[in-house]
Amino acid sequence: MGRGKKDENKICLSAEQRHRLEDISRNGHAPAKKILHAQVLLMADEGEWATRHWTDEEIAAALNLHRNTVGRIRYRFLADGEQPALNRRVRATPPVAPVVDGHLEAQIIALCCSEAPEGRTRWTLELLTQQLKARQIVAQISRETVRRTFKKNKLRPWKVERFCIPERDLPRFVAQMEVVLDLYSSEHTADAPLVCMDEAAYQLQSDLYSPVEMEPGQDTKEGYHYQREGMQSLFMFFDPNRGWRRVSQRDSRTSIDWAEEVRQLLDVDYPDVPVVKLLSDNLNTYNIDSLYKAFPALEAHRLARRLILYHTPRNGSWLNGAETELSVLSRQCLDRRIASPAELKNELEAWQQERNQSAAKVIWKFTTDDARVKLKHLYPVFEAAT
Incomplete structure (x- = not known):
């Protein structure tokens, strides 16, 4: 076992043992503890192949260890051999029963997925912990144990996702x-561009107290209370292929407002284009009737001849590219308090100018073939003819 003949505490390595330990200390692939223990044994070697005699104190100082650690490694080598001295001792610990077994976990899941008690919106960790004890499902359980069960089973009672189901019994949606x-x-040319249109409401707000500006180590602060200054309707016209958009504001969003915005689109934004393909949602004011309501028949007819209307289906506003652009506008420009229509106008014009200069486009890749695969559940089901 490499013991010296004269001194029972002396480590004398054979040439084979020393070569094996040097390989371990140099290769860098062994665990860090094993490499460290190999270095201790090499430095503690007092055999014929050793180049220097190191004391335990010197080894501990050189390897940043405690003297007792060096002594334990030496003792394990002398008592048990090379491998026990190199590797960590595996402690025989009795198995610990899990706090939450399969039966209790199933009961926690069932309770969490049930309706919350009267007077409570949803289950919380504290409420569930209390109810598990009150219903005598378990005698004692901690909030952290319940939380780990939530995380393991991906239970999030505080999170609610909303959905909208189209009319699956009708082929109208698809x-x-x-x-x-x-x-x-389809291909869209300069003589027949595609323009997406959508609208949104924006509430004007002013501060009751002047906000505190941000400084190093201090965030911006603004008063919780504010003054409502009225509503503005925003109309977004967006050409996804050209990377152009126009956003305007109005006091209302009536059929007259829409008709006037369309006339500006045709006569100002696209004056030399024979026809514009306009995609909007299915609001009842977005139709040719509104042109005849806002203008004389001759003028309405002139505008109508240059306009081809397309509408997204109900519950299908995600098909409108202008909705994406409105989302960008909201994040980049409108996520703050703006007090007056004039201030709003200036901010919209600045945002619009910068966005048009970058010519940000939308590349639509979701096709009809993709929809028939990924949205197959929305399509009517037909029985095969016999």
Whole structure:
């Protein structure tokens, strides 16, 4: 076992042992503890192959260890051999029973997925911990144990996702959806551009107290209370292929407002274009009737001849590219308090100018073929003819 003949505490390595330990200390692939223990044994070697005699204190100082650690490694080598001295001792610990077994976990899941008690919106960690004890499901359990069970089973009672189910019993939704998807996939020329249109409401607000500006080590602060200064309707016109957009504001969003915005689109934004393909949602004011309501028949007819209307289906506003652009506008420009229509106008014009200079476009890749695969559950089911 490498013991000296004269001194029971002396480590004398054979040439084979020393070569093996040197390989371990140099290769860098062994565990760090094993490499460290190999270095201790090499430095503690007092055999014929050793080049220097190191005391335990010197070894401990050189390897940044405690003297007792060096002594334990020496003792294990002399008592048990090379491998026990190199490797960590495996402690025999009795198995610990899990706090939450399968049966209790199933009961926690069932309770969490049930309706919350009267007077409470949803289950919380504290409420669930209390109810598990009150219903005598378990005698004692901590909030942290319940939290780990939540995390393990991906239970999030505080999170609610909303969804909108189209009319699955009618082919109307998929029919209008495929029209819009085919429209995006079609080629659009300069003489017949595609323009997406959407609108949104924006509430003007002013501060009751002047906000505190940000400084190093201090965040911006603004008063919780504010003064409502009225509403503005925003109209977004967006050409996804050209990378152009126009956003305007109005006091209302009536059919007259829409008709006047369309006339500006045709006569100011696209004056030399024979026809514009306009995609909007299915609001009842977005139709040719509104042109005849706002203008004389001759003028309405002139505008109508240059306009081809397309509508997204109900519950299908995600098909409108202008909705994406409104989301960008909200994040980049409108996520703050703006007090007056004039201030709003200046901010919209600045945002619009910068965005048009970058010519940010939308590349639509979701096609009709993709919809028939990924949205197959929305399509009517037909039985095979016999």
